[in-house]
Amino acid sequence: MIEAAPNLLEVRGVSKTFTLSAGLFRRDTGVVRALDDISFSVPAGSTVGLVGESGCGKSTMGHVIMGGLKADAGEIVFTDPEQGPVNLVGAGKQTLRHVRLNMQMIFQDPNASLNPRMRLFDLIAEPLVINKVLSGKALEERVVQxxxxxxxxxxxxxxxxxALSGGQRQRVVIARAxxxxxxxxxxDEPISALDVSIQAQTLNLLKDLQQERKLTYLFIAxxxxxxxxxxxxxxxxxxGRVMETGVTREVFRQPLNPYTEALIGSVPRIGGHKRGRRVVSTGEVPSAAKPPGGCHxxxxxxxxxxxxxxxVPALREIRPGRQSRCHFAETLELHGMTSEPASAPVPH
Ligand SMILES: Nc1ncnc2c1ncn2[C@@H]1O[C@H](COP(=O)(O)OP(=O)(O)O)[C@@H](O)[C@H]1O
Ligand code: SF4
Ligand SMILES: [Mg+2]
Structure with missing residues (x-):
């Protein structure tokens, strides 16, 4: 029996481990705990940001939600309009096929997502043809739309x-999705591979489409x-662990986890002395195959x-709607974002 979900998507205690192998006989040489008991919710119609340095498990989370990778443990509950709450981990093939029509993924690199030999019409029509949704004139009208x-x-x-620019290609990827x-x-990092000049336009498009179509986004960045x-x-x-969650405005104004503070401190500011610094100041991310004990x-x-x-600190609710995984989350006085970041493409 799946517990009812007030959110469109609920990720509950999801873990995913990769076994690493090497050599001629592909000996197992270690494991990477890419997702370690991850939980978060995505309310319908909202945009949830999944953020962290490279290698923290963001893309793995996206692929596990979409079914490209299988979770080792946990539940992913999607509330389908017709079927109600469905746990995607362990659901039958038939149910998954239906539910997955309601979920699509956009990747970072539009070139890798589009078959160069196909015309735009066929690229955008393909999901409609494969799933036998439309054909003939109706299909053509839908592609035009x-x-x-x-x-x-x-x-x-x-x-x-x-024949298209990078930004136009990403628009085709969005249309197809x-x-x-x-x-x-x-x-998954939908604007990272685009020129800075067209990043804001692409974000604006995603925002407009969200409003028009009441879309829900999990935005990995x-x-x-x-x-x-x-x-x-x-x-x-x-x-592989969630360090902090909360309403974005509040998380950025007053972080409750030292890692969030370090990430915010690495964002270049307009007129700020940190302009140009793009890395967390306190060193490199350790190997995911050998993460530090206790608090990573x-x-x-x-x-x-x-x-x-x-x-290991537990992920705890520190204030209503604010969670942090830190032994000292209640007592530390951490710094948030005090001025506009210089790098962010600002949507209208
Ligand atoms: N197919 C795989 N096989 C082995 N390790 C993987 C695989 N995919 C991802 N990983 C590892 O899992 C961790 C999380 O990767 P990923 O989800 O791609 O992070 P992010 O998207 O945040 O950069 C990394 O240590 C990465 O090397
Ligand atoms: S638990 Fe300790 S190491 Fe981890 S973020 Fe908090 S203060 Fe830092
Ligand atoms: Mg990634």
């Missing part, structure tokens, strides 16, 4: 992706400036005490 919705002229319909009218879109502007709630991850962040944390090396 999707092209227009993402700001591309229907005149481009019979061109190939190489929206073809089946999904409710949830998992966008490593750029905090973008997350600050684009998301309603934020989930901060570090080495302790070797880099300026507030670390003995207990941090020995005991």
């Amino acid at each position: 999707l092209l227009e919705q993402v700001g591309l002229s229907p005149r481009y319909m019979f061109r190939h992706p190489h 929206l073809a089946l009218n999904p409710q949830l879109v998992v966008a 490593h750029d905090l400036g973008v997350v600050n502007h684009f998301t309603d709630t934020t989930v901060v991850m570090y080495l 962040f302790h070797p880099r944390c300026p507030y670390a005490q003995d207990i941090c090396r020995k005991e």
